[in-house]
Amino acid sequence: MFIVELSDLQGLITALQGNGYAVIGPTVRDGAITFDTLNSVDELPRGWTDVQEAGSYGIRRREDDALFAYNVGPHSWKKFLFPSRLRLFAAQKAGKGFEVDPAPTGTLPRYAFFGVRSCELAAIAIQDKIFMDGKYTDKHYKTLRKSACIIAVNCVRVGGTCFCDSMNTGPRAKAGFDLALTEVMADGKHHFLVEVGSPLGKSLLQKVTHREAQDAEKVQVDRILKAAEDKMGRTLDTQKLPRVLQDNFEHPRWEDIAKRCLSCANCTMVCPTCFCSTVEDVTDLTGDHAERWRRWDSCFTTDFTKVAGGNMRMSTRTRYRQWMTHKLSNWVEQFGTMGCVGCGRCITWCPVGIDITAEATAIRENSMSTLNG
Numbered sequence: 001m002f003i004v005e006l007s008d009l010q011g012l013i014t015a016l017q018g019n020g021y022a023v024i025g026p027t028v029r030d031g032a033i034t035f036d037t038l039n040s041v042d043e044l045p046r047g048w049t050d051v052q053e054a055g056s057y058g059i060r061r062r063e064d065d066a067l068f069a070y071n072v073g074p075h076s077w078k079k080f081l082f083p084s085r086l087r088l089f090a091a092q093k094a095g096k097g098f099e100v101d102p103a104p105t106g107t108l109p110r111y112a113f114f115g116v117r118s119c120e121l122a123a124i125a126i127q128d129k130i131f132m133d134g135k136y137t138d139k140h141y142k143t144l145r146k147s148a149c150i151i152a153v154n155c156v157r158v159g160g161t162c163f164c165d166s167m168n169t170g171p172r173a174k175a176g177f178d179l180a181l182t183e184v185m186a187d188g189k190h191h192f193l194v195e196v197g198s199p200l201g202k203s204l205l206q207k208v209t210h211r212e213a214q215d216a217e218k219v220q221v222d223r224i225l226k227a228a229e230d231k232m233g234r235t236l237d238t239q240k241l242p243r244v245l246q247d248n249f250e251h252p253r254w255e256d257i258a259k260r261c262l263s264c265a266n267c268t269m270v271c272p273t274c275f276c277s278t279v280e281d282v283t284d285l286t287g288d289h290a291e292r293w294r295r296w297d298s299c300f301t302t303d304f305t306k307v308a309g310g311n312m313r314m315s316t317r318t319r320y321r322q323w324m325t326h327k328l329s330n331w332v333e334q335f336g337t338m339g340c341v342g343c344g345r346c347i348t349w350c351p352v353g354i355d356i357t358a359e360a361t362a363i364r365e366n367s368m369s370t371l372n373g
């Protein structure tokens with residue numbers, strides 16, 4: 001483990017840019033901490049934090065100059081790896097036929113994601129399984145993902161809606177990064193403890209002024225991260241949860257949720273693991289040019305389950321049940337893990353504050369089966 005002083009952190013951004021990466025990181029925009037192109041440490045949310053609760057989000061000034069003292073915001077990295085709109089191909093009339101122009105993958109940017117939280121590493125690992133590690137590969141995703149560099153940042157404070165500890169996905173990054181930083185502000189110091197996670201990370205660190213961390217500095221970081229873990233406000237008991245939810249398919253709580261849920265799909269848009277999309281064809285007025293676009297879709301929209309002969313999920317009750325049971329139950333059969341990493345975004349950004357941890361707990365506690373964990 002190594003130490004990089006605050007004054008030398010710019011060197012890491014410069015080294016990434018020197019290696020040809022487009023650096024993307026957190027910055028304050030439109031009253032939120034969002035992700036955007038980063039050229040300088042000065043663009044980070046220095047001295048800002050966020051305040052999150054079910055159905056509410058805000059940012060506030062801190063009394064110090066911390067760069068990473070906030071938790072996950074409305075954006076997730078899927079915005080870059082799995083963009084909300086993607087042109088799959090264009091077709092231009094040529095003689096009696098059409099010339100097809102597929103979406104290019106050779107000119108895609110090489111991203112360096114700066115400030116990736118531990119739960120987000122888990123979310124990226126989940127989307128890797130879906131888009132590139134299984135039988136079917138998304139070429140666009142794979143090209144971006146394979147060339148991406150990940151600079152993780154450990155959470156030294158937990159947000160109001162996080163429950164990564166329950167999902168075993170945080171707050172400390174354990175794998176899946178090139179470098180992982182922990183921001184330390186104590187005893188008049190402001191520096192970063194750096195863990196190297198790959199040969200790429202090692203070569204990047206060589207370009208940044210750094211020194212070996214002393215044992216006391218490593219212990220200090222362990223203590224800071226343990227304190228964050230202990231302060232986690234929300235929990236989700238995952239013991240036998242897939243089975244509990246399956247056994248309670250007709251539980252009255254689903255109807256109770258439906259009375260509050262607006263079926264707005266916010267929860268799926270902000271979720272870093274949700275991956276559903278639809279495909280739309282558009283043509284110009286002449287009929288000479290057509291394009292096929294992929295865009296994010298959601299199991300909360302009525303069109304999502306429209307098939308010949310009708311719609312199999314007409315009610316909000318069935319749509320919310322589908323979403324939650326997929327995340328916390330069926331996903332395990334499909335992909336070997338739960339589809340939730342405990343980031344809390346769906347709780348914060350739900351306009352009526354529906355909380356997946358509270359709903360799952362309510363179903364468990366009033367289980368209609370004898371199985372209650």
Ligand code: SF4
Nearest residue numbers: 271340341343344346
């Ligand atoms: S279901 Fe909610 S808490 Fe879980 S990963 Fe998605 S947004 Fe985060």
Ligand code: SF4
Nearest residue numbers: 261262264265267350
């Ligand atoms: S749970 Fe909340 S965010 Fe999700 S669809 Fe319902 S109202 Fe919208």
